[in-house]
Amino acid sequence: MRMVFINLPVRDVKRSTEFFRELGFEFNDEFASESTAAMVVAENVSVMFLAEEHFKSFINGEIADATSVKEVLTCLTAESREEIDEMVARAIAAGGKAWKPATEHGPMYGGSFQDLDGHVWELAYMPQA
Template identity: 35%
Template sequence: MSTSIFVNLPTTDLERSKAFYEALGFTINPMFTDENAACVVLADNIYFMVLTREYLGTFTDKQIVDPKTQAQTSIAFTRDSRDEVDEVLAKGLAAGGTEPREAQDLGFMYSRDLEDPDGNILGFLYMEPAAAQMGPDAYLAEQAGATPSTTA
């Protein structure tokens, strides 16, 4: 049995949220979408359930936070290159998202944050494959010790 992941996100405007996530390249599963919720397909077993705040409130007795002013979670997605990180951010910004802080370049990893129109935080990052295998400290140490090759 494989595990699927469903991340529930609050929205104040379901149609706007659907358009935003479609602009990022994701699809909406109409079989699990109605006036209260939209099922955003991120990958084969990974989904966002974008729910109206009122509907999300039926799943918990806790207060639903306002993602415009409070952070409950930040969800990060890998991309295959820095350019792909920049491309998805451009799509998200054009679709009504905002970039709450500057890009982070740590040498082994490049990341940018994108907030959807409701303020839910999405991170997009590229990590050097060698850093993913070696770990960031070993990768950076190797990079610092590397010397440029010269040819005679």
């Protein structure tokens, strides 16, 4: 089975970890250090939060300032509209920022927020037929 690792630069790994724990995410401590945290999204999908200096060792060029430009939109599915509204509210209460208003596209429903470093997280509910 193929695995997916999404790597994001963060200013403070500990604060980012605490923020996403507040949203109900778990972390794989096997990949934890002062400069790295591994948030488990699904069995084969993780988001790696890398301290900016550590992240720089993997790239050419500069790190995008996610508070002013967007380098990626990360979208996660949700089990219900209520789950989306609750997670967005928890994200804002934990120090994140509102991104765009909730949207409806037929039976689909979406919400979003920015994390502590300005990365955008979208949430989507898509009822199965």
